[in-house]
Amino acid sequence: MLIACNVFVxxxxxxxxxxxxxxxxxxxxxxxxxxxxxxxPFPPNPNILPSFGALPLIWGTLVTSAIALILGVPLSxxxxxxxxxxxxxxxxxxxxxFVELLAAIPSVVYGLWGIFVLIPFLQTNVYPYLQxxxxxxxxxxxxxxxxxxxxxxxxxxIMIIPTVSAISRDVFAAVPNSQREAIVAxxxxxxxxxxxxxxxxxxGVIGAIMLGLGRAMGETMxxxxxxxxxxxxxxxxxxxxxxxxxxIANEFTEASSPPVYVSALMEVGLILFALAIVVxxxxxxxxxxxxxxxxxxxxx
Amino acid sequence: xxxxxxxxxxxxxxxxxxxxxxxTMKIRENVVTxxxxxxxxxxxxLIRCLNRMHELTPGSKAxxxxxxxxxxxxxxxxxxxxxxxxxxMVFQKPNPFPMMSIYDNAAAGLKLNGxxxxxRLNEVVEKSLRVAHLWDEVKAELGKSGASLSGGQQxxxxxxxxxxxxxxxxxxxxxxxxxxxxxxAKIEQLIRVLIADYTVIIVTHNxxxxxxxxxxxxxxxxxxxxxxxxxxxxxxxxxxxxTEKYITGEFG
Amino acid sequence: MISLAYLALIAALIPLASILxxxxxxxxxxxNSSFFLEEIPPLGEPGGGIGPAIQxxxxxxxxxxxxxxxxxxxSGIYLAEFRQARIASVARFLNDVLTNVPSIVLGIFGWxxxxxxxxxxxxxxxxxLAIIMIPIITRxxxxxxxxxxxxxxxAAIALGVPRWKTTLTVVLSNAKKGIATxxxxxxxxxxxxxxxxxxxxLGSRFWFSGFTQPTAALSVAIFxxxxxxxxxxxxxxxxxxxxxxxxxxxxxxxxxxxxxxEKYGWANT
Numbered sequence: 070m071l072i073a074c075n076v077f078v079x080x081x082x083x084x085x086x087x088x089x090x091x092x093x094x095x096x097x098x099x100x101x102x103x104x105x106x107x108x109x110p111f112p113p114n115p116n117i118l119p120s121f122g123a124l125p126l127i128w129g130t131l132v133t134s135a136i137a138l139i140l141g142v143p144l145s146x147x148x149x150x151x152x153x154x155x156x157x158x159x160x161x162x163x164x165x166x167f168v169e170l171l172a173a174i175p176s177v178v179y180g181l182w183g184i185f186v187l188i189p190f191l192q193t194n195v196y197p198y199l200q201x202x203x204x205x206x207x208x209x210x211x212x213x214x215x216x217x218x219x220x221x222x223x224x225x226x227i228m229i230i231p232t233v234s235a236i237s238r239d240v241f242a243a244v245p246n247s248q249r250e251a252i253v254a255x256x257x258x259x260x261x262x263x264x265x266x267x268x269x270x271x272x273g274v275i276g277a278i279m280l281g282l283g284r285a286m287g288e289t290m291x292x293x294x295x296x297x298x299x300x301x302x303x304x305x306x307x308x309x310x311x312x313x314x315x316x317i318a319n320e321f322t323e324a325s326s327p328p329v330y331v332s333a334l335m336e337v338g339l340i341l342f343a344l345a346i347v348v349x350x351x352x353x354x355x356x357x358x359x360x361x362x363x364x365x366x367x368x369x
Numbered sequence: 370x371x372x373x374x375x376x377x378x379x380x381x382x383x384x385x386x387x388x389x390x391x392x393t394m395k396i397r398e399n400v401v402t403x404x405x406x407x408x409x410x411x412x413x414x415l416i417r418c419l420n421r422m423h424e425l426t427p428g429s430k431a432x433x434x435x436x437x438x439x440x441x442x443x444x445x446x447x448x449x450x451x452x453x454x455x456x457x458m459v460f461q462k463p464n465p466f467p468m469m470s471i472y473d474n475a476a477a478g479l480k481l482n483g484x485x486x487x488x489r490l491n492e493v494v495e496k497s498l499r500v501a502h503l504w505d506e507v508k509a510e511l512g513k514s515g516a517s518l519s520g521g522q523q524x525x526x527x528x529x530x531x532x533x534x535x536x537x538x539x540x541x542x543x544x545x546x547x548x549x550x551x552x553x554a555k556i557e558q559l560i561r562v563l564i565a566d567y568t569v570i571i572v573t574h575n576x577x578x579x580x581x582x583x584x585x586x587x588x589x590x591x592x593x594x595x596x597x598x599x600x601x602x603x604x605x606x607x608x609x610x611x612t613e614k615y616i617t618g619e620f621g
Numbered sequence: 622m623i624s625l626a627y628l629a630l631i632a633a634l635i636p637l638a639s640i641l642x643x644x645x646x647x648x649x650x651x652x653n654s655s656f657f658l659e660e661i662p663p664l665g666e667p668g669g670g671i672g673p674a675i676q677x678x679x680x681x682x683x684x685x686x687x688x689x690x691x692x693x694x695x696s697g698i699y700l701a702e703f704r705q706a707r708i709a710s711v712a713r714f715l716n717d718v719l720t721n722v723p724s725i726v727l728g729i730f731g732w733x734x735x736x737x738x739x740x741x742x743x744x745x746x747x748x749x750l751a752i753i754m755i756p757i758i759t760r761x762x763x764x765x766x767x768x769x770x771x772x773x774x775x776a777a778i779a780l781g782v783p784r785w786k787t788t789l790t791v792v793l794s795n796a797k798k799g800i801a802t803x804x805x806x807x808x809x810x811x812x813x814x815x816x817x818x819x820x821x822x823l824g825s826r827f828w829f830s831g832f833t834q835p836t837a838a839l840s841v842a843i844f845x846x847x848x849x850x851x852x853x854x855x856x857x858x859x860x861x862x863x864x865x866x867x868x869x870x871x872x873x874x875x876x877x878x879x880x881x882x883e884k885y886g887w888a889n890t
Contacts, residue, residue, distance in 0.1 A: 074708075075692055076715040076759075079752055086733040087726070147629025155623050164630065166878060171637045173874050175813025177843045178863045182640045184847060185647075185856065227636045234633075247464040251527070254422065255478035255534060256454035259623060268468055280721075287723025289816040290840075294847060314725050314816070321732075321820050338729045342722065349721040353714075 083342075091339045094121065094332035102336060103127070106302055110320075110330045121333040123340065125300040129218060129310040130344075133292060134285040136222025136306075137229055141285075142278055144226070145233035146267070152234075153241035154263045165235075172231035180294030183224045188215035188295060191223070196307065211305040216297035219306040224291050229281035236280060240273030241266050272355055279352030287345050289314040313341040373398040373538060373568045374419065379433035381414050381423055388414045390592040392433070396585075401560055401569045403583035403600065405576060407620065410589040412572045416540045419570070420456040421449040437538075454482065457531035461543040463523035465515035465530070471498075472511040474526055478534035493533050501529035502559050521552025528559065532567075539563065541571040545578065557582050576616060580604050588612045641867075648864025651857035661826040661837060665851035671862050673828045677743075677837040678866075680829055681822065682812050684747035689754035690804055696755065697762025697800075702788055713763075719756040727752050728817035736821060741835040745821035750811040757807040765799025766792055802877045809873040813866060815840035839866045 094102065098121060105122020112119055148168065152161050192215045203209045244266045252265040267274065297309020298319055304310075311319075317334055324330040374396040381389035388411045396402050404412045417423040418431050421442060434441045442452045465474045473480075475494040484490060494511075498504040503525040507518070515526060524544060531539060541560070545553035560582055563569055573579050579586055580600060587597040588609075596603060596612045607613045614620060659670035696716075703709050731749030735742065769792050777787040793800075818824075823835035824845060830836070839862050846859035 083730045144629045147626045151626035177815040251464040254458040289725040342726045
């Protein structure tokens with residue numbers, strides 16, 4: 070009863086505390102915080118104010134999440150289609166088990182694996198060829214570094230696969246068989262049949278993708294460990310960068326003074342909090358609306 | 370009068386259960402052939418064997434031959450996909466694609482076959498919707514969702530969708546059992562019109578419908594073909610006692 | 622075209638295989654008997670073990686569970702039994718929102734709430750982890766209770782058992798399994814969390830010294846070791862700690878999967 074209201078308390082308190090602690094920074098920097106590009110807590114000249122610009126962080130968060138979606142979503146949809154349309158049902162259980170194992174591995178272990186296994190592999194076997202093939206694009210130019218935005222995106226892609234594929238698989242399983250029969254009777258191949266299933270479940274899949282996006286944006290440890298922790302804005306994907314989450318992980322424990330430093334990091338946390346809530350709320354809204362529309366059409 | 374489909378010794382199983390036993394019959398072209406019988410007699414399985422949909426059920430099997438214009442659709446190397454483009458199907462419960470518009474529903478089969486020419490699509494969509502007696506009712510709202518129509522309209526849309534790929538045979542699995550009597554009557558009228566260009570095979574559990582709508586009737590019982598002949602003969606002068614019992618409603 | 626889908630399957634499972642294989646091999650080579658029992662030496666110093674990290678993880682997770690499980694279970698019961706109440710729908714929605722809050726933000730919250738008051742401490746870490754646990758347990762408990770068929774409740778009510786007693790006895794004992802698996806899964810989940818702990822327990826090299834003191838934890842230790850410049854000494858420790866952590870988490874997951882196998886028809890295949 071009252072205990073269930075803990076959510077209200079927790080969320081309310083969180084909002085309050087974080088906003089309160091960010092106030093100092095918000096007051097001092099205003100809009101410049103979001104648009105500024107310099108992050109200098111300890112300026113060389115003690116007479117200059119420290120500057121905090123979050124744009125490179127927002128950029129890092131968005132770009133790594135975008136890469137995660139571009140790489141991870143096709144893989145996830147491939148898996149869920151394979152499980153719901155193509156593979157024999159007995160596979161379903163075992164494969165789902167392994168995909169869920171992928172989800173159970175802690176972020177910090179992904180990070181460790183990322184640093185010591187993935188990065189060397191990418192650096193020797195993948196990135197040079199990538200630059201060779203696509204080096205005419207500015208995002209693939211420059212020195213290739215292991216810890217980089219691209220590596221961050223790749224690790225995130227792997228991490229969102231369980232989320233996106235599990236939800237998509239449920240969405241596809243809910244597609245009525247009459248739809249599959251209808252398209253097969255018109256002379257569809259198995260792949261075209263999968264197309265109808267995806268089309269019918271389109272909104273649910275979009276919801277799944279958005280939840281994956283939310284997950285990617287909030288991911289902290291794995292990305293902190295492989296992204297290189299430097300400030301990158303509109304630069305090459307092979308360069309290191311930072312995200313909203315990674316900078317907090319890296320700098321929070323050391324940020325004892327000046328007080329505005331902590332406040333600035335708080336404000337970064339606030340931006341992250343807001344972003345995560347908006348994306349997840351949108352995702353749920355889309356999923357809710359799609360189930361309603363299908364029910365109205367009497368097809369459920 | 371030629372035979373469009375010749376079924377030779379067709380048997381079918383679900384797992385170890387045999388549901389069709391050695392069916393042999395010849396279906397004439399450009400007529401309506403009704404398949405009747407009590408529940409579970411195998412009539413739906415029979416037509417699903419004709420467009421090779423039966424084999425989609427895991428554990429199912431079929432043996433025998435089905436000749437379409439003389440060629441066995443179960444022959445070596447025959448792609449079931451091509452069979453289904455020549456033999457179309459309309460299902461018991463209307464199943465338009467809800468995420469597509471009425472136009473796109475009708476065009477679905479064509480687009481699958483790679484037709485992209487807008488003019489050709491427009492032509493065929495209009496023609497199929499007209500033949501299905503749906504054009505006048507929907508021509509002003511072709512962009513609305515396929516699922517926004519009434520049950521009877523949805524079924525006519527499904528018929529239009531099946532007609533659009535210009536099949537030679539149309540299989541109908543109890544097409545009116547989910548509809549109200551007025552809508553059902555419209556579909557029955559439509560069936561009589563279709564045979565000018567198509568061969569129609571209709572499964573129905575409603576004997577009066579079979580008597581109204583079909584030219585030939587086949588009576589199936591427990592997977593066996595008991596009697597097959599012109600509808601007039603079957604209903605007025607059945608040769609088998611079983612047939613007579615079914616017709617007069619003693620069982621089923 | 623279909624082979625593309627299977628390719629996707631394989632492509633996704635390769636990282637999993639790689640992570641497991643690498644962790645096992647690199648982790649095993651780092652471990653010896655003292656690994657579990659000795660204190661953590663400073664970065665770069667050979668010898669010692671990660672005993673405090675294991676102990677720290679266990680203590681913080683236990684404390685978080687003590688706080689989080691009752692709250693989560695009761696919330697779940699409420700949401701399942703009073704589905705229609707307006708406040709229940711709002712609470713359910715907010716609960717979902719809370720499950721998706723990034724864990725580092727929860728770490729910040731733990732910091733502002735507790736660390737600011739009493740310093741880097743076990744309690745702060747446990748609170749942050751509890752906040753992660755509660756929405757998960759709430760949801761899994763609610764789902765488990767929803768699965769109990771109406772007929773069972775009606776049978777009890779028809780015997781004149783008051784509603785609250787029906788819930789506490791019949792419903793709960795039927796939903797027991799589902800609730801337990803939800804709890805176990807969330808325990809596995811928080812054992813692996815790093816970000817919230819970084820900002821609350823700070824991490825330490827020493828054995829547990831009080832709830833209001835910082836402490837070590839496996840996840841934080843892995844992170845710290847990985848950032849050390851002393852590759853030959855500290856990096857293997859990171860793998861060793863990872864192996865232990867993954868082992869704990871995988872064992873819990875496999876137990877849960879095994880216990881719920883009928884749900885997925887596994888018993889029939």
